[in-house]
Structures are given as C-alpha cells and as structure tokens.
Amino acid sequence: MSHPSERGFVHPTPSEITPRAAYDGRRRWLQQVAAGALGAGLAGWAARDALAQAKGAPLVGAKSAVAGAVTMEKPTSRNDATTYNNYYEFGTDKSDPARTAHTLKPRPWTVAVEGEVKKPKVFDLDELLKLAPMEERIYRLRCVEGWSMVIPWVGWSMAELIRRVEPTGNAKFVEFVTLADRAQMPGLRSSVLDWPYVEGLRLDEAMHPLTLLAFGMYGEVLPNQNGAPVRLVVPWKYGFKSGKSIVKIRFVDKQPNTAWMKAASSEYGFYSNVNPKVDHPRWSQATERRIGEEGGLFAKKRPTLMFNGYEPQVGQLYAGMDLAKQF
Ligand SMILES: Nc1nc2c(c(=O)[nH]1)N[C@H]1C(S)=C(S)[C@@H](COP(=O)(O)O)O[C@H]1N2
Numbered sequence: 657m658s659h660p661s662e663r664g665f666v667h668p669t670p671s672e673i674t675p676r677a678a679y680d681g682r683r684r685w686l687q688q689v690a691a692g693a694l695g696a697g698l699a700g701w702a703a704r705d706a707l708a709q710a711k712g713a714p715l716v717g718a719k720s721a722v723a724g725a726v727t728m729e730k731p732t733s734r735n736d737a738t739t740y741n742n743y744y745e746f747g748t749d750k751s752d753p754a755r756t757a758h759t760l761k762p763r764p765w766t767v768a769v770e771g772e773v774k775k776p777k778v779f780d781l782d783e784l785l786k787l788a789p790m791e792e793r794i795y796r797l798r799c800v801e802g803w804s805m806v807i808p809w810v811g812w813s814m815a816e817l818i819r820r821v822e823p824t825g826n827a828k829f830v831e832f833v834t835l836a837d838r839a840q841m842p843g844l845r846s847s848v849l850d851w852p853y854v855e856g857l858r859l860d861e862a863m864h865p866l867t868l869l870a871f872g873m874y875g876e877v878l879p880n881q882n883g884a885p886v887r888l889v890v891p892w893k894y895g896f897k898s899g900k901s902i903v904k905i906r907f908v909d910k911q912p913n914t915a916w917m918k919a920a921s922s923e924y925g926f927y928s929n930v931n932p933k934v935d936h937p938r939w940s941q942a943t944e945r946r947i948g949e950e951g952g953l954f955a956k957k958r959p960t961l962m963f964n965g966y967e968p969q970v971g972q973l974y975a976g977m978d979l980a981k982q983f
C-alpha cells in the first residue's frame with residue numbers, strides 16, 4: 657500500500673478504519689463524559705458510572721478463564737453482527753432491528769428476580785453492571801435457521817446472580833421474560849409470537865459457567881438490536897434460547913412455556929441444544945453457513961458441531977437423555 661515517495665506514511669487497510677457508526681458513538685461518548693464532568697458537580701467516578709451505558713461506550717472485560725469460553729475462531733465483523741439480527745420485537749427481517757431498534761430505551765432499566773428464591777430483588781442496571789467482574793467471552797452463536805457467527809461478548813456468568821438470590825429447593829427451572837412495550841417496539845403489532853418473548857432453562861443449565869448474562873459486545877455496551885442493555889447468551893443452544901433485553905427472571909418449579917414452543921411446539925423444543933443429528937422438521941441441521949463467509953453458489957458450508965462445539969463442557973448435563981425426543 658505505501659509507496660516510498662510517501663515518506664513512511666502507511667495507508668490504513670480497510671479493517672483498521674474504525675467504522676463510522678463506532679467512531680460517532682465514541683465521539684458522542686467523549687462529549688457526554690465532558691458534559692457530565694462539567695455539569696451538576698458530579699464526582700468523576702459517579703459521572704463515569706452514569707454514562708457507562710451511553711451508546712458505543714466502552715465496556716471491557718478481562719479474558720475469561722472459564723473452560724471453553726474463548727474460541728480461537730475469527731470473530732464475525734462487528735458490522736455483520738449488528739446489522740444481521742433476529743429481534744422480532746423490531747421486525748422479522750434480518751435488517752429490521754438495526755433500522756428500527758433506536759426507539760428502545762436501555763436506560764433506566766431494572767431486572768426483577770423473583771419466584772422460588774430466598775432473596776427476591778429488583779436489580780437496577782447499575783447494580784448489575786457491578787455485581788461481578790466483567791469477562792470477555794468469544795462464543796459461537798448458531799441460529800436454528802442454519803447460520804452462525806462468532807461474537808466477543810462482555811458479561812459475567814448467570815451463576816453469579818443465581819447464587820446471590822439463593823434459589824429454594826422448589827426452583828427447578830428459570831424463566832426469562834424480555835421487554836414487551838408497544839411504545840418502543842414496532843414489531844409487537846405483529847402476532848408472529850405471543851408477547852412477551854419468554855425463554856427458559858433448567859436450573860442446572862442456567863447455573864453452568866458458560867451461561868452468560870451479557871451487557872456488551874466487541875468491547876462496547878450492547879447495541880439495541882443485539883439486546884441492550886442486558887441479554888442472555890447460552891452458546892450450546894440455538895440462538896433463540898438467548899433472550900434479548902431481559903426485564904424479569906423467575907425461578908419456578910415447572911418447565912416454562914416459551915414463546916417459540918407456543919408458536920410451534922413440534923419445531924422448537926424446550927431444550928433446543930444444537931445437534932447436527934436432530935433435524936428441524938423442515939430442514940437439516942447438519943451444516944451451517946458462517947455469516948461473512950458467503951460466496952454465492954460457492955458458499956462454504958461448515959459442519960454443525962454437537963452442542964455447538966461445547967460438548968466437553970456441557971455434555972454431562974444431558975447424560976441418559978434421548979436427545980431426539982427431548983429436542
Ligand atoms: N427478545 C428477543 N430475543 C431474541 C430474539 C427475539 O426475536 N426477541 N431472537 C433470538 C434469535 S432467533 C437469535 S438467533 C438471537 C440473535 O442474536 P444477535 O442478533 O445478537 O446475533 O437472538 C435471540 N433472542
């Protein structure tokens with residue numbers, strides 16, 4: 657790229673150029689930091705806390721030490737991960753959420769933790785951000801539709817929260833309820849799902865160290881279309897198990913009835929573990945295409961891995977189960 661006559665100037669390669677949106681976000685954040693420091697006499701640290709959720713604000717985590725939490729595969733580009741989304745509350749096309757999710761207000765935000773726990777509590781987002789040390793987890797995400805991405809999330813293990821609220825002996829499952837507000841979410845006008853979007857896990861699945869409560873991705877707070885301000889990420893299950901924009905976490909004794917099971921129970925089971933040997937009734941799950949690697953007719957197909965490649969970590973959770981029946 658650089659020519660000797662340019663006296664050492666090296667042109668940046670396209671991958672080194674900060675995408676415009678990210679650049680704008682960072683600049684806005686810096687402006688807000690400056691305004692916050694001047695305004696209202698806020699102490700520096702408090703101001704930083706209050707601004708920690710500004711769009712594009714940095715949210716860094718130390719590389720996770722949890723087994724299996726960092727794949728060596730090349731992460732999907734931030735641009736692909738933030739413009740090709742499933743978030744039906746903002747429309748059913750992959751390109752809808754990036755266009756329409758600006759109406760989501762990720763602040764102020766609370767998450768109510770209730771049900772079969774000794775210490776139910778409504779957590780404010782600021783409390784959650786400080787509840788445990790942030791970690792970076794680089795996970796494969798496999799959508800049930802047959803595509804996948806590799807995303808560097810920032811968050812902490814769901815187990816950190818579960819331990820603090822002390823589940824009772826009756827808690828067998830955890831139900832996740834996500835935001836359903838017609839004022840913020842144009843997709844709620846469609847009856848494609850029975851809102852709110854509800855998901856669930858068995859308690860031991862929710863307790864597994866790989867199960868992540870994520871607040872950020874690519875070293876910044878979550879963009880709205882990816883589930884701001886807090887979402888679940890369960891890397892060994894199809895993507896729809898990872899609910900976005902969570903407002904309630906309920907500990908219950910019976911298996912929750914999830915939004916996708918209500919919509920089509922013969923197609924979307926409660927477990928929905930990634931499994932190349934158990935096909936969806938309408939398509940094979942043996943292979944997947946990695947977003948960003950498309951090549952038209954010559955698109956590379958990758959083999960789908962058992963439990964999305966996390967079998968060494970999570971296989972034991974399902975010992976003795978018939979995975980074709982309990983899909
Ligand atoms: N509330 C809510 N959460 C959701 C969805 C949704 O429509 N609504 N879609 C799911 C599906 S099908 C997938 S594949 C992932 C996509 O997450 P991403 O857009 O961050 O890659 O989010 C999941 N979480």
Ligand SMILES: [Mo]
Binds near residue numbers: 799800894
């Ligand atoms: Mo999905």
